[in-house]
Amino acid sequence: MRFIDACLGRPVDTTPVWVMRQAGRYLPEYRALRETADFLAMCHRPELAAEATLQPMRRYDLDAAIIFSDILIPVEAMGMTVEFVPEPRLPKPVRTREDVAALREPDPHSATGFVMDALSRVRAALPADKALIGFAGAPFTLATYMIEGGGSREFLNAKSMMYNDPGLFRDLLARIADATVPYLAAQVDAGANAVQVFDSWGGALSPDDWRAFALPAARSVVSRVRRPGVPVIYFLNGIGGVAEDLASVGADVVGVDFRTSLGDAIRRIGPAQPVQGNLDPAALLGPAGLVRERAAEVVAAGRAAAGHVFNLGHGIHRQTPPENVTALVDAVHAAGRRL
Amino acid sequence: MRFIDACLGRPVDTTPVWVMRQAGRYLPEYRALRETADFLAMCHRPELAAEATLQPMRRYDLDAAIIFSDILIPVEAMGMTVEFVPEPRLPKPVRTREDVAALREPDPHSATGFVMDALSRVRAALPADKALIGFAGAPFTLATYMIEGGGSREFLNAKSMMYNDPGLFRDLLARIADATVPYLAAQVDAGANAVQVFDSWGGALSPDDWRAFALPAARSVVSRVRRPGVPVIYFLNGIGGVAEDLASVGADVVGVDFRTSLGDAIRRIGPAQPVQGNLDPAALLGPAGLVRERAAEVVAAGRAAAGHVFNLGHGIHRQTPPENVTALVDAVHAAGRRL
Numbered sequence: 068m069r070f071i072d073a074c075l076g077r078p079v080d081t082t083p084v085w086v087m088r089q090a091g092r093y094l095p096e097y098r099a100l101r102e103t104a105d106f107l108a109m110c111h112r113p114e115l116a117a118e119a120t121l122q123p124m125r126r127y128d129l130d131a132a133i134i135f136s137d138i139l140i141p142v143e144a145m146g147m148t149v150e151f152v153p154e155p156r157l158p159k160p161v162r163t164r165e166d167v168a169a170l171r172e173p174d175p176h177s178a179t180g181f182v183m184d185a186l187s188r189v190r191a192a193l194p195a196d197k198a199l200i201g202f203a204g205a206p207f208t209l210a211t212y213m214i215e216g217g218g219s220r221e222f223l224n225a226k227s228m229m230y231n232d233p234g235l236f237r238d239l240l241a242r243i244a245d246a247t248v249p250y251l252a253a254q255v256d257a258g259a260n261a262v263q264v265f266d267s268w269g270g271a272l273s274p275d276d277w278r279a280f281a282l283p284a285a286r287s288v289v290s291r292v293r294r295p296g297v298p299v300i301y302f303l304n305g306i307g308g309v310a311e312d313l314a315s316v317g318a319d320v321v322g323v324d325f326r327t328s329l330g331d332a333i334r335r336i337g338p339a340q341p342v343q344g345n346l347d348p349a350a351l352l353g354p355a356g357l358v359r360e361r362a363a364e365v366v367a368a369g370r371a372a373a374g375h376v377f378n379l380g381h382g383i384h385r386q387t388p389p390e391n392v393t394a395l396v397d398a399v400h401a402a403g404r405r406l
Numbered sequence: 407m408r409f410i411d412a413c414l415g416r417p418v419d420t421t422p423v424w425v426m427r428q429a430g431r432y433l434p435e436y437r438a439l440r441e442t443a444d445f446l447a448m449c450h451r452p453e454l455a456a457e458a459t460l461q462p463m464r465r466y467d468l469d470a471a472i473i474f475s476d477i478l479i480p481v482e483a484m485g486m487t488v489e490f491v492p493e494p495r496l497p498k499p500v501r502t503r504e505d506v507a508a509l510r511e512p513d514p515h516s517a518t519g520f521v522m523d524a525l526s527r528v529r530a531a532l533p534a535d536k537a538l539i540g541f542a543g544a545p546f547t548l549a550t551y552m553i554e555g556g557g558s559r560e561f562l563n564a565k566s567m568m569y570n571d572p573g574l575f576r577d578l579l580a581r582i583a584d585a586t587v588p589y590l591a592a593q594v595d596a597g598a599n600a601v602q603v604f605d606s607w608g609g610a611l612s613p614d615d616w617r618a619f620a621l622p623a624a625r626s627v628v629s630r631v632r633r634p635g636v637p638v639i640y641f642l643n644g645i646g647g648v649a650e651d652l653a654s655v656g657a658d659v660v661g662v663d664f665r666t667s668l669g670d671a672i673r674r675i676g677p678a679q680p681v682q683g684n685l686d687p688a689a690l691l692g693p694a695g696l697v698r699e700r701a702a703e704v705v706a707a708g709r710a711a712a713g714h715v716f717n718l719g720h721g722i723h724r725q726t727p728p729e730n731v732t733a734l735v736d737a738v739h740a741a742g743r744r745l
Contacts, residue, residue, distance in 0.1 A: 223688055223725060230692030231691070231693065273667065274666065305646070305665060306646070308646040308665045308667065310646075326610070326647045327613065327646065328613040328647065347611075349561070352569060353569030353570055364614075
């Protein structure tokens with residue numbers, strides 16, 4: 068598979084491409100599916116999750132599918148109530164030692180078998196040359212949702228625990244990591260060809276705090292999940308302050324957000340590290356000519372790394388015209404072949 | 407003045423310190439004042455703005471006061487309706503060529519004389535060794551509010567204009583810059599000893615877009631405002647992807663957010679550039695011992711630059727215990743003397 072080869076730094080005929088949140092609201096067929104079930108029900112019902120996963124694969128020549136799910140699914144399995152209203156809301160956040168102690172270490176098959184079922188269905192339906200990506204949230208990112216009780220701009224409850232009771236905060240990170248490792252391993256067993264660990268909020272930390280808390284927790288997950296031939300991607304949203312430390316996570320691929328240019332990122336991370344990224348998804352709101360031009364620039368920059376998987380530097384926006392994704396995928400493959 | 411000397415790279419007896427949003431809701435005396443008037447009325451009434459500005463100067467040994475105001479005050483003067491509910495809201499956003507053409511180029515004295523009055527009052531009340539800082543939003547940051555009609559997470563309307571009609575977007579930036587230059591000059595005439603240009607949202611751009619749009623607009627303001635002995639500070643919230651380009655803004659001082667470590671920032675910006683920053687304001691929610699320790703680390707890192715003004719790497723949070731600011735200011739001055 069072209070995607071797996073690029074992740075592992077092997078030669079490829081062209082640059083592989085997938086898009087974060089490619090199974091999503093910018094697609095009319097996704098919106099139609101969502102009219103039949105709410106978001107959490109879509110995650111819980113394998114036939115719906117599989118269908119959402121496959122929709123963009125039918126429309127576009129993407130090199131990988133990513134399973135339709137949410138990073139909070141294993142948090143639910145750990146015993147927390149998770150709602151989407153539509154933003155995620157956890158009405159009983161984790162704030163005390165007792166709250167942390169009450170978290171369950173779920174068996175991934177019994178607690179989240181529906182994810183594994185969806186993966187098996189998608190893997191069976193996908194052509195052999197298309198990869199299937201499983202995923203989980205990184206421990207720090209999941210901890211912010213669990214402590215804040217939802218999304219946040221400032222993460223003050225999470226940081227307050229981190230500064231006032233670093234031992235408790237580390238315990239929470241360790242518990243999340245311990246739940247995440249078998250969850251990702253089960254996804255691979257069910258058919259995932261690669262897994263991505265999303266550290267969506269790790270970039271909200273100062274570099275010292277990221278190194279002290281988020282990095283070791285992410286490394287713990289990555290090192291325990293890696294196995295030969297199944298790449299692990301670590302995506303940190305906001306690498307600008309810590310690029311030099313990213314190789315030390317030990318992932319096969321480092322995902323780069325759009326606020327650092329890919330060329331700089333490769334220089335700072337080190338060219339031996341395969342990378343993924345990083346077009347600003349807002350560029351897809353521009354004319355198709357601009358999409359093609361920017362895509363080709365990112366492909367060219369990616370040549371400096373040992374491997375490059377093209378992606379956006381953040382999830383695709385629901386306002387994106389679907390035809391601009393066609394332009395994007397074609398431009399990436401064309402530019403990758405030309406180079 | 408210690409603050410001015412540090413900005414200009416002159417020798418100082420210790421590191422000067424001020425705090426972004428130091429006149430704010432974490433202070434009980436500020437909350438009491440706010441009970442007498444809403445936020446915009448406080449900005450519009452010089453006696454209230456002056457009082458809010460002076461409150462933290464009475465409580466703490468800060469080296470500089472920053473005038474109590476808002477970056478949207480000159481936007482109001484350009485003819486737009488600005489509300490605080492409490493988040494900023496501009497009910498008639500700028501979306502078309504006609505909207506841009508309708509913007510006024512205000513005379514700062516007649517349109518925003520209340521700001522100049524407040525500055526004069528504060529300068530008269532401040533001890534001679536304390537600096538007074540005026541400020542304005544950077545053109546890109548103000549453009550996002552004007553186009554989005556308020557705050558935003560993704561800035562999709564602003565980026566959409568930028569990608570689909572870059573000429574119009576540049577016209578808007580130029581108009582904002584042209585209004586900002588006399589506004590800042592008037593603040594200096596009224597008593598400001600330095601001015602800060604806040605690019606609060608410039609870090610939401612890809613580096614290429616920041617260099618193509620935000621940087622030239624900020625440089626245009628800075629280059630036209632600079633005059634001998636009156637430092638201009640450029641604060642970009644999110645320098646991680648563009649640190650190497652910051653010296654080219656041409657400011658006397660570059661403000662550094664907390665998501666890049668100050669030592670790395672100085673290396674990447676270049677040690678000849680005086681810098682300001684950059685403790686994570688969330689650290690002030692931790693114990694006083696941690697505040698002191700982190701403050702001393704930032705002071706030590708700042709020694710590598712030609713000049714260093716201590717500040718937080720973002721505005722102080724309203725949940726901050728006021729006594730932690732005492733610990734912070736004392737720790738900065740003590741560490742600066744020791745080194």
